[in-house]
Structure formats: structure tokens, C-alpha cells
Amino acid sequence: MKVLELKKVNKIYDGSEVPVHAVNDVSLDFDEAEFVAIVGPSGSGKTTLLNLIGGLDMPSSGEIIIDGTNLSKLKSSQLIDFRMRNIGFVFQAYNLIPVLTAKENVEFIMSLQKWPRKERDERTLELLNAVGLGDRINSRPSKLSGGQQQRVAVARALASRPKFVLADEPTANLDSKSATTLLGIMETLNHGEKITFIFSTHDPRVVKMAHRVITLEDGRVISDDVRE
Amino acid sequence: MILSISWKNIWRNKVRSLVVIVASTLGIISGVMVVGIMEGWVEQRLHDAIYNEVSHIQIHNSDYLKNEEINLTVQDTALVAEAVKQLPGLKGWVARTKMVVMANTPWANTGIFIYGIDPEREKQVSEIYKKIIPGAGNYLDKDKPGTILISDKTAEILKLKQYCLTDTVIGKLERGEFPKSVLSKLAGIKDERFRSPKDFRAILKSLLTGKELDNYGRQLMDSSLEYKIRNKIQITLSDEQGTPVQGTFRVCGIYRTTNTGFDQVTAFVNAGELAALYDGKSILIHEIAIMIEDIENAGSAKEKLSGISRHNTVSTWKELAPDAAMMNDFMIIYYFIFIGIVMFALAFGIINTMMMTILERTRELGMLMAIGMNRRRIFSMIMLETIFLTVVGAAAGMVGGWVIVMSLGKTGIHFLSWGEGFEAIGFAATVYPVITPFFFIIITIMVISTAIISSVWPARKALKLDPAEAIRTE
Incomplete structure (x- = not known):
């Protein structure tokens, strides 16, 4: 089932003297439960593409359709709400809320969505156990290692059962062991939760585990390989 | 959740928050004190005007x-x-x-x-x-x-009325552990009668040092006073x-x-x-x-x-003691003016603190916007943080001010050095500060209004952030 569709998407930054074509005529489809790596050298447009998919930025032309909704047609406030309900984010620098515990961080989106307390608690514990942090639910981010924080971030991204999760260089700040653990967890959740993961990366370990690898260069898709 | 995050956020930088809280506390304490003293004076003047001078109503031949x-x-x-x-x-x-x-x-x-x-x-x-x-x-x-x-x-x-340092007065002062060195300087005016306080004060001034006069002058005047x-x-x-x-x-x-x-x-x-x-x-x-x-x-x-x-004219206390009536009516305006000045000064501190907070948390705010926290919630969070920051200090200030005013209300504040001047215009030299619940209602409203107004600028700054850019901020 198709969860995300990009049709002839372009993004041109024309703030400077020379316009920059960051994303150039990209058309892609993503199905449910895919585990996709977007790779390419620095400046190839990976992060811009993720921002466009995540509705954090708007394309200069083309359409981005998520589960039948064209993002360009949404008003700013509708877009924020749409993001909250349909897209999970994992950031390179973890970006947890420092004053909240691991449990509170994970249940944050659910509380914004006004989930009932019982369901919220159950889902939070389920996810924190899944990422191996069932015993650290009351720890604040400052008391967790980088790998543990990123696992909390993954649990948070999945909390409200989004259509897909966007991860921008999720292992960039992690050591090898933490990165491997995180990737294992993400792959398990990808299978278990049937949620699509799309991540930009330079990390060969991530690329190795991906089921589909999209390569960008100068904003264009130069290859889209699906692995069996 | 927003409430809880806002509360926790103000304690992220404890020192900075405490500086603002202490500033609010001191501002409110000084406001409560000054208004308490003014209110005490007005209440005293009003009471004395009515109960000593004019009553509630008087009737005269026109x-x-x-x-x-x-x-x-x-x-x-x-x-x-x-x-x-x-x-x-x-x-x-x-x-x-x-x-x-x-x-x-x-x-x-x-x-x-x-x-x-x-x-x-x-x-x-x-x-x-x-x-x-x-x-x-x-x-x-x-x-x-x-x-x-x-x-x-x-x-x-x-x-x-006369002032005279008799043996009896000197004996009484000595028993009260009055310094003998001071009494010895006054030996020359023993049993001499002074018919005006001005003359007696002048002779004391010529015989004693400034410090001795400050410390013992009033006691000497009171002890030496005799009425005929x-x-x-x-x-x-x-x-x-x-x-x-x-x-x-x-x-x-x-x-x-x-x-x-x-x-x-x-x-x-x-x-x-x-x-x-x-x-x-x-x-x-x-x-x-x-x-x-x-x-x-x-x-x-x-x-x-x-x-x-x-043929008769009936007058109320307001017509008979217009000074007291005017002060009584003016107090409410005075509350607003004085607390308004305190709040105005405080607002700058609050805005500065909140702007720094926004600057430091750019990436976090970008992340919150990205994951779905809408503008209304971001605005509410910043506003609540500002309100908490201000209200904590204000509440401490109100409690502190109330305790101080209550204790001074019992002991009184003595302005004896200026007593003559105060009494010339109908005010007691000892004022007993009082504070009314109405004043605290005014303060609470003004504090919350100040916090809300002060939060607008920082909150607007936060709302203008582009989440995609903010997330990449170092």
C-alpha cells in the first residue's frame, strides 16, 4: 500500500544571487513498511528532500502526497497537525525535551493528540521496552548515553503510530556499537509496527541494512535500488 | 503536559530564573511596603480626622x-x-x-x-x-x-510646658542606665527652666555632640518635660x-x-x-x-x-476634611501608579530573560514545531513560563510584604525625627502600615497582565522560527 508519493518535486533556493536547485524533479513512491536509505554526498539534497517529505519545507513545484493528502494544499496550522498525526521524526542530535523523562518524552506526542492516559502509558512502556529502555523510563536525557537518547527518540517517533518515520542521519553521533543496536531496533520495529522508515545517511552500516537505497546527486535521483 | 513542561523549563537555568524571581520578590515587597505605609497613614489620617476633628456629619448655621x-x-x-x-x-x-x-x-x-x-x-x-x-x-x-x-x-x-533637668529627672535617667558622661555635660543646666522645646533643644545641641543628640536627645526632652x-x-x-x-x-x-x-x-x-x-x-x-x-x-x-x-448647612466628613477625603479616594490611583512603575521595570527583566531563553532553545523549539506542537501551544508554553517566572516571585513578594507589613503594623514605624513636620499636616509620627486584600487582588491582576504582555515579544520570536532551520542550529 502506497503511503507516500513524490511527483516531479523541485526545490529551488533563490535567496542568493545564484539560485540553488536543491531537489531536482524527484518522483518517488514509498510503500507501507519499507526500510529506505537515502544516500548521497554532502550537498546532494538528502536533508532538503527529507524536510520536503516531512512538511517542514514546501516544494517550489511538484506534489507530495501522503496517504492521499497533498501537503501543498494544507494551511500552515493544518500542516503542523498533519505532521503530528502522520510523520515521526528522528534527528541527528536526538533533540529530546531535556526537562522530561524518557517516558514523558515518548508520550509527549500522544498527549498532544489527547490519547487517554491508560493507552498512552501502555504504548509508552511497550515502545521503551522495545528499544531496551524499560528500566530507564524515569531517566532524563542528561542521564542517558547518546545511543540511549536516540533510542528514546525512535520510540517517540513511533509513539502515535505515524504513516512513516523520517530519520536524518540517525547514527551520525553514535559509536559503532550504539549505532548497530539502534539499527537493529529500528529494523525490528519496522517489521513489527509495519511503519515505513526513511533515513538519510552516510553510514555504510545503515545502507547495508536498508531494503531500498535511493542515491541522490545534485538534487537528482540517480539510482533507486530495491534489495530482496 | 504544556503546564508541566513550562514549569520545568523555568528551572533549567536556576540562577537566571532566581535572579528574575528575586527581583520580582523585592519589587513586590517594596510595593507592598510603600503602599502599606501610605495606606497606614491615610487610614490614620482618616480615622483621626473623623474621630478627633469632624465626625461623620456636622450641622452649622450657614x-x-x-x-x-x-x-x-x-x-x-x-x-x-x-x-x-x-x-x-x-x-x-x-x-x-x-x-x-x-x-x-x-x-x-x-x-x-x-x-x-x-x-x-x-x-x-x-x-x-x-x-x-x-x-x-x-x-x-x-x-x-x-x-x-x-x-x-x-x-x-x-x-x-517647660523643660527642666531636676534631681528627680536625673535620678530616673541614671536608673535607666543613661550614660553618665552625657549627664555630666548637662550639669550646667540642672534646675534651669526652658519654656519652649526650641530653646531646650538648642541648649542640648550646644552641650552635646551630634551623635549624643541623635541617640539621647528625644529621651532627654521627654524626661525633662513638665506641664503646669x-x-x-x-x-x-x-x-x-x-x-x-x-x-x-x-x-x-x-x-x-x-x-x-x-x-x-x-x-x-x-x-x-x-x-x-x-x-x-x-x-x-x-x-x-x-x-x-x-x-x-x-x-x-x-x-x-x-x-x-x-438656614443650616449640613456637611459630611468629605467636605469638612477634604484632605483626608482626597487621600482616601486617591489611594486606588496611587496603587496603580506605584505598582505600575514596579511592573514596568520588572517587565524589562522578564523580557530579557525570556528572549535569552528563546535564543538558547532555538533547536528545541524547532524540534517541537517539527513533531507537531502548533503555534498556539508554543505561544502558551512561552506565556506560561513567563507567568510562572513572574508569579513565583510576585507570590513570594506578596507573602513577604504581607508578613513585614503585618509585623510593622503591630510595632509601627517611627519617624520621630520628622514627627513635628508630619504632625503639622495631620499625620502621625508613628505609622502603622496596613494592607487590604483588595490591594493583593490589584497586584495579582497587574502581575499576570505584566507577565502576559512581557511574554508576547519572546513568544512572537519563537513563533517566527523556521523549524527546518531551527533544528540545524548548534
């Missing part, structure tokens, strides 16, 4: 108010008295003779108003009987004829035919209110004895003073009494 002549008495007194008795919530009323007289002693003379009163009945409307200086005689007694009650200020003018109770004062007035008549009264007691302006022109005698002076037949009524249960009803009581005789 012409008497222009020209205080003996013949210009209150008209239709029987009808007026009947109407006064019918007033709802009547606490008491008195009829007085009030005359301009010349008071003489062998040493000085002065013009004063002399009130012919029924001493016992007068207690219904006046607290002068409570103002007798300890050791300076007693209140008027109907059974002790030929006596007059004068004020401390009148005693001073008529030289019935039982001394005679000769009163001269014009009778109904305009013929000067004279009478002699012995001082029975000396009172002192907080208003030397009132004190220096006011003395009291038994009404019957005054009447004996001017014609010996009847007591003339120049003034009717009325006290009611509720000060707020003074206006309606005036309306009821005004129609009885067109």
Missing part, C-alpha cells in the same frame, strides 16, 4: 461658616435633633458651643476655638478623651467646675451684645492628637460654664456633630438632614 459670630447658632434645633435621632445607624450625636476666644496666661496669649461640650456625651463622637498625655492631667469632668482641656501645642504656645497642670488660663470672648467678657479656667488636662494644626486652636470646657460667661441663661448651639455606624451612609444622612432648615 452664616456661621462664613463668619463665626456668637449669634449665628444652628436653627430649628428641636426639629434637627428629632431628625438626627431618626437617622438609621446613628451611633451618637452632640450639640456644641463653638467660639473664637483669646486665651491668656501670665506669659503668653493666643487665639483659639473654645468648644463648650457635655464631656460624657462628647465621647459618643470624639476620641479626644483617649488622647490625654500620660501624666498630664485628666479629661474634662462635669463635676469639677472651672476646668479647661487644652492641647500640648496650646500649652507650648501659652508657656504652660492646674495653672490658670484667662479666656476673653464677646457676649451676644458684643461686650467683651472674661473667665478663668484651670487646666485639667492636656491632650495631643496627630494634627498640631487642629490642636493649637482647639480647647474644651463644660458647655454650661461657657454659657455662664456669655449670658448665663442658655447654651448656644453652633455645631451639631453626628457619628453613624457606616461612613458610606454619610451622604444619604446629609440628604435627610438638609431639608429641615434652609
Whole structure:
């Protein structure tokens, strides 16, 4: 089932003297439960593409359709709400809320969505156990290692059962062991939760585990390989 | 959740938040203190104006108010008295003779108003009987004829007050562990009499150092003071035919209110004895003073009494003591002005702190926007943080201010050095600060308004962030 569709998407930054074509005529489809790596050298447009998919930025032309909704047609406030309900984010620098515990961080989106307390608690514990942090639910981010924080971030991204999760260089700040653990967890959740993961990366370990690898260069898709 | 995050956020940088909280606390404490002192003064002035000077309502012959002549008495007194008795919530009323007289002693003379009163009945409307200086005689007694009650200020003018360092005074001071070194400097003026405080203060100043004068001057003045109770004062007035008549009264007691302006022109005698002076037949009524249960009803009581005789003028305390009335009405404006200034200064500190907070949390705010926290929630979070930050300090300030005002309300704040100046305009040298719940309601509203207004700028700055860019901020 198709969860995300990009049709002839372009993004041109024309703030400077020379316009920059960051994303150039990209058309892609993503199905449910895919585990996709977007790779390419620095400046190839990976992060811009993720921002466009995540509705954090708007394309200069083309359409981005998520589960039948064209993002360009949404008003700013509708877009924020749409993001909250349909897209999970994992950031390179973890970006947890420092004053909240691991449990509170994970249940944050659910509380914004006004989930009932019982369901919220159950889902939070389920996810924190899944990422191996069932015993650290009351720890604040400052008391967790980088790998543990990123696992909390993954649990948070999945909390409200989004259509897909966007991860921008999720292992960039992690050591090898933490990165491997995180990737294992993400792959398990990808299978278990049937949620699509799309991540930009330079990390060969991530690329190795991906089921589909999209390569960008100068904003264009130069290859889209699906692995069996 | 937003509430909880906001609360936790203000404690992220404890030192910075505490600086703002302490600033709010001190600002509010100073506001509560200053307003408490002002309120204490106004309340004291209002109380003293009503209970010592003017009562709630007074009735005079309209012409008497222009020209205080003996013949210009209150008209239709029987009808007026009947109407006064019918007033709802009547606490008491008195009829007085009030005359301009010349008071003489062998040493000085002065013009004063002399009130012919029924001493016992007068207690219904006046607290002068409570103002007798300890050791300076007693209140008027109907059974002790030929006596007059004068004020401390009148005693001073008529030289019935003297300062003298006698053996008794020195012995008393020594027993009170008064420094002998200071007393030895005063040996030269032992048993010497000074008839004015000014002269005595001047001699003390010439004999003592500035520090000794500051530390012991007041104690020396108070201890050395003697009143010439039982001394005679000769009163001269014009009778109904305009013929000067004279009478002699012995001082029975000396009172002192907080208003030397009132004190220096006011003395009291038994009404019957005054009447004996001017014609010996009847007591003339120049003034009717009325006290009611509720000060707020003074206006309606005036309306009821005004129609009885067109020759009389009925005045409420607001007309009789316009200074006190003006201050009473002005207090609410004063609250707003003073607390407004404190809040205005505070707002800059709050805005600065919140702007720094926004700057430091750019990436976090970008992340919150990215994961779905909408503008309304971001705005609410920043506003709540500002409100918490301000309200915590304000609450501490209100509690602190209230505790200080309550304790000072019991002990009083003594402005003895400026006492003479204060009392010249009707204010006590010792003020007992008071604070009303209404004031705290005003502060609370103003604090929350300040916090909301102060949060707008930082919150707008946060809302302008582009989440995609903010997330990449280092």
C-alpha cells in the first residue's frame, strides 16, 4: 500500500544571487513498511528532500502526497497537525525535551493528540521496552548515553503510530556499537509496527541494512535500488 | 503536559530564573511596603480626622461658616435633633458651643476655638478623651467646675510646658542606665527652666555632640518635660451684645492628637460654664456633630438632614476634611501608579530573560514545531513560563510584604525625627502600615497582565522560527 508519493518535486533556493536547485524533479513512491536509505554526498539534497517529505519545507513545484493528502494544499496550522498525526521524526542530535523523562518524552506526542492516559502509558512502556529502555523510563536525557537518547527518540517517533518515520542521519553521533543496536531496533520495529522508515545517511552500516537505497546527486535521483 | 513542561523549563537555568524571581520578590515587597505605609497613614489620617476633628456629619448655621459670630447658632434645633435621632445607624450625636476666644496666661496669649461640650456625651463622637498625655492631667469632668482641656501645642504656645533637668529627672535617667558622661555635660543646666522645646533643644545641641543628640536627645526632652497642670488660663470672648467678657479656667488636662494644626486652636470646657460667661441663661448651639455606624451612609444622612432648615448647612466628613477625603479616594490611583512603575521595570527583566531563553532553545523549539506542537501551544508554553517566572516571585513578594507589613503594623514605624513636620499636616509620627486584600487582588491582576504582555515579544520570536532551520542550529 502506497503511503507516500513524490511527483516531479523541485526545490529551488533563490535567496542568493545564484539560485540553488536543491531537489531536482524527484518522483518517488514509498510503500507501507519499507526500510529506505537515502544516500548521497554532502550537498546532494538528502536533508532538503527529507524536510520536503516531512512538511517542514514546501516544494517550489511538484506534489507530495501522503496517504492521499497533498501537503501543498494544507494551511500552515493544518500542516503542523498533519505532521503530528502522520510523520515521526528522528534527528541527528536526538533533540529530546531535556526537562522530561524518557517516558514523558515518548508520550509527549500522544498527549498532544489527547490519547487517554491508560493507552498512552501502555504504548509508552511497550515502545521503551522495545528499544531496551524499560528500566530507564524515569531517566532524563542528561542521564542517558547518546545511543540511549536516540533510542528514546525512535520510540517517540513511533509513539502515535505515524504513516512513516523520517530519520536524518540517525547514527551520525553514535559509536559503532550504539549505532548497530539502534539499527537493529529500528529494523525490528519496522517489521513489527509495519511503519515505513526513511533515513538519510552516510553510514555504510545503515545502507547495508536498508531494503531500498535511493542515491541522490545534485538534487537528482540517480539510482533507486530495491534489495530482496 | 504544556503546564508541566513550562514549569520545568523555568528551572533549567536556576540562577537566571532566581535572579528574575528575586527581583520580582523585592519589587513586590517594596510595593507592598510603600503602599502599606501610605495606606497606614491615610487610614490614620482618616480615622483621626473623623474621630478627633469632624465626625461623620456636622450641622452649622450657614452664616456661621462664613463668619463665626456668637449669634449665628444652628436653627430649628428641636426639629434637627428629632431628625438626627431618626437617622438609621446613628451611633451618637452632640450639640456644641463653638467660639473664637483669646486665651491668656501670665506669659503668653493666643487665639483659639473654645468648644463648650457635655464631656460624657462628647465621647459618643470624639476620641479626644483617649488622647490625654500620660501624666498630664485628666479629661474634662462635669463635676469639677472651672476646668479647661487644652492641647500640648496650646500649652507650648501659652508657656504652660517647660523643660527642666531636676534631681528627680536625673535620678530616673541614671536608673535607666543613661550614660553618665552625657549627664555630666548637662550639669550646667540642672534646675534651669526652658519654656519652649526650641530653646531646650538648642541648649542640648550646644552641650552635646551630634551623635549624643541623635541617640539621647528625644529621651532627654521627654524626661525633662513638665506641664503646669492646674495653672490658670484667662479666656476673653464677646457676649451676644458684643461686650467683651472674661473667665478663668484651670487646666485639667492636656491632650495631643496627630494634627498640631487642629490642636493649637482647639480647647474644651463644660458647655454650661461657657454659657455662664456669655449670658448665663442658655447654651448656644453652633455645631451639631453626628457619628453613624457606616461612613458610606454619610451622604444619604446629609440628604435627610438638609431639608429641615434652609438656614443650616449640613456637611459630611468629605467636605469638612477634604484632605483626608482626597487621600482616601486617591489611594486606588496611587496603587496603580506605584505598582505600575514596579511592573514596568520588572517587565524589562522578564523580557530579557525570556528572549535569552528563546535564543538558547532555538533547536528545541524547532524540534517541537517539527513533531507537531502548533503555534498556539508554543505561544502558551512561552506565556506560561513567563507567568510562572513572574508569579513565583510576585507570590513570594506578596507573602513577604504581607508578613513585614503585618509585623510593622503591630510595632509601627517611627519617624520621630520628622514627627513635628508630619504632625503639622495631620499625620502621625508613628505609622502603622496596613494592607487590604483588595490591594493583593490589584497586584495579582497587574502581575499576570505584566507577565502576559512581557511574554508576547519572546513568544512572537519563537513563533517566527523556521523549524527546518531551527533544528540545524548548534
